[in-house]
Amino acid sequence: MELTLSFAIGVLTASGIWLLLRPRSFQVIIGLCLLSYAVNLFIFSMGRLTLGAPAIMPKGGFIDPTRYADPVPQALVLTAIVISFATTALFLVVMIAARGFTGTDHVDGKEREPQ
């Protein structure tokens, strides 16, 4: 299970980085989305993988923390999901505005000059 998830994080990261370095803005935005999945999973995995024990408490009684998933990385990732949604939306709008202004979807706002 751990091996699978680390493989998944690796593939998502690699795809994200590769897209991040591409010249077209749509590639970059997709890359950022993939990277955010990878990073969210990575942060989440720092609480270790727990099966079938969500952090939902009984109402009262003694609580043994070792029986539940670590809630801190989950809370962090929940915030991260929201923020990455916000930044994606912002980037998308900047991207289509830049496309309208510059007439190209190259990240630099101008096509690479032929060398």
Added chain:
Amino acid sequence: MEPMAGVALQNQLLLLAVLPFAAALLVATLPQRASALVAGLSMALALMLLAALAPAVADGAVLRVELDWVPSAGLGLPLRLDGFAWLFATLVSAIGLLVVIYASGYMAGKDGLPRFFALLLGFTGAMQGILLSGNILMLVVFWELTSLFSFLLIGFWHKGAAARDGARTALLVTAGGGLCLLLGMLIVGQIVGSYGLDAVLAAGPQIIGHPLYGLALTLVLIGAFTKSAQFPFHFWLPGAMSAPTPVSAFLHSATMVKAGVFLLIRFSPALGGTEAWFLAVTGTGMATMLIGGLIAIFRHDLKGLLAYSTISHLGLITALAGIGSPGAILAAIFHIVNHAMFKAALFMTAGAVDQQTGTRDIRRLGGLRRTMPLTAGLAIVASAAMAGVPLLNGFLSKEMFLAEAASWHNGTVMDDALPYLAVVGSVFSVAYSVRLVITVFFGPPSKKLPKAPSEPGWAMSLPVAVLAAGCLAVGLVPMLAVGTFVNGAGLSVIGPDFTPATIAIWHGFNEALMLSVVAFVVGIALWLSLRAQIPLGPEGPALLHRLRGQTVFDRVMLKLGWVYPRRLMSWISTERLQPQLRLLVVAAALAAGAAAWGAFAFAEVRRLNDFSAGFALMWLVGAGCAIGAAAQAKYHRFAALVMLGGAGLVTCLTFAWLSAPDLAVTQLLVEVVTTALLLLGLRWLPQRRAAIQGDNSAQARRRRAQDLVIAVVGGTGIATVAYAMMTRPLVRNVGDWFLANAYYEGGGTNVVNVILVDFRAFDTFGEIAVLAVVALTVYSLLRRFRPAPESIKQPDQQSQTNSRMLDDYLMVPSVIMIWMFPVLMMIAAYFFFRGHDLPGGGFAAGVTMAIAFLLQYLATNVRWVEARLTVLPTRWIGIGLLIAVATGMASWIFGYPFLTAYAQYVTLPLIGDVPAATALVFDLGVFALVMGATVLMLIAIAHQSLRAARLREHDDPEETR
């Protein structure tokens, strides 16, 4: 002194410090005429306050007010008034009053009078602040404030390029000097161990003996020299002459430029008395006096001549401060007063001449005594004072200066040279004064004037008359006029060793008088010998005019502010994004590698969950989607988007699988919204049909291969780190506390939600604020957005179908989507209420609600939805933020910190126990804001279709029929 009287005096002092700023705020809101009146009244009131304060500072007494600011950090705002500050403050207020009267005539009918007077008052407040500060750091703050007001006043007529350039130069030089002063004061404060002015002034030997004395002295002197326009920083003052003339009279001759010499005199007991002080201060002062005086003789611009003459006289005062003997300090204080009087009068005259004749060029002026006899008479008195003619105030202070120069101090070469330099300076002073008077007011009336001159109105003559009368009064009966105050100021600077001097108009035939006579004879001779050449020559003596401080400064600024930074940027940086990102990724990878180097190891006993074939299969699909998205994003955006969604779904399932139901719900909902957003965005990115040029060149391939290597290395690295971490035992952390206390402290069983809305609610508050900001930014960006021209025309799908087909388009799904609206509302409510105890919460509910709206837009069209539903997303955002803030602030009422939650279960009939924590109210705010923000973004993009349709109609009305 009685305690009550003491408190009254302290309150007066406080009022004096606050009055100009309060008046400035008031004046800024008044109409034209009233603004001048109020400005004048506040200056008069300040004078009255100072008159009432005079007894409190007599005989070297000091009045102090301590204001608490941050008492816990030991920070206060101490005010301190002694004889010297009193004299200077009185000078500022008196000249200020006269300048306001003058300006009400000079500026009459011009735009922006309230702004002008408000700035003038603001400057007065800042200047008083320098004088009254009892803390050297506070002094520096006011010091910089005067530079700022000076900048705004020089650039008052900001439509002229000269005014803007002059203002910028003045600000850069004086504020830059102020920064040096700040550093110097910090060092002094560190040496003394206190920033209190009294402590610093008492710690002279300690400062002088300290190894950092040289550095502190240099920095403080740079501050003083830049402010007082000392060589080589003098060039900003002539540039500042683009200011309205009242400003030149007030700031750039009488008050602000004197702040530098004020500082020198004030700190001479603490920093002075050393040979370094003497050489640096007196040397600079003498050099400035000579250079300023020499250039003044050659200036053709009336205000330019006066500006260089001001520089020269400031040099004189600086030199006296450098000498530092009680007599020299007294002479310096006395000359500050005298120079302020005659130079303000002369600037006002210059303004009157400029306004009445239409020119300030001395070469075009002449014979004005016939047409402007009163102005001429007053100007002659003031010029005579400037030249040092007996029976006028300038004579007295210059005699004192010459006497100090001639007497023995420390035997250095500089000391020996002083008398000669002083005489040369006086010669120049006589020469330019004579030139000013003779060429402007005497001789035949000029025929080259743009306007026929006449006397100016009373408002412009009265202040000059008052000042000229002052010059005469001080010159005739010095002890009666200002003697007590000047001696009082000297006493408060030097301390009990000071013996009050008698300023008399006749000391007998002594050395100083001889030197004075020599200066007059040579000065007049110098002017006579030059009078024919000056009007023909350039504005400066033969060689010196080529080496202009302003030119050097401009060149340096150009290099430092533009050429070098650009060159540096082109060396070390690039404007292209890709290399920057590549560098960033590689640097991050290297940093991670360096951190792990040698310390990296897998756990010996690995903590592993069983391998799950289902999970692996799921991620096989997920990884395929990720790689597919990466491969297709360039040419097949839609396919890439679908595959991105696939990867997102797998991520979402992973969260569900691994005990994070909240994350799964949120991820799923966000996935829906993100995909919808990107789909809407795709509409404005025209489909890529042709291959990009050069996409298959060897260079492009190489670049891709290189990036692939970086990507694979990065991916492998992070996978390894993730695996190493996941297989280690969990370090117990704060999460345990959250788990154990979520129910008892937060009143909820869903720990993740309790963390978000209770334990760490402030984080969530920040997060929703970010979301609101982003939504508003998106909205405003799209309002100004112009789509790419090729994406404005109707999409093929719409243009190649007729309207009947569109009516039935997706008929069944759209009916279902419309019917889903209430159902989704119900789901949102369900998510919201169960959030505290079970997966869900305000965020999930908000996004669900947004999806409900989105579905309506998808099912029909913008016009259909908005005819039936009133969606006001910005209000939802505002309401949400307000609810969150109000919930947070409500805890203040009960004496708890911001956002302290209170938990309680309420039993409702039929429904049963409902968690009613205040956190739920906060969550309601989160819900409203998230819904508003998401809907706002979606609608903003959706509305682009309407705008594009309007653009189409605008361009080609036929096509849309």
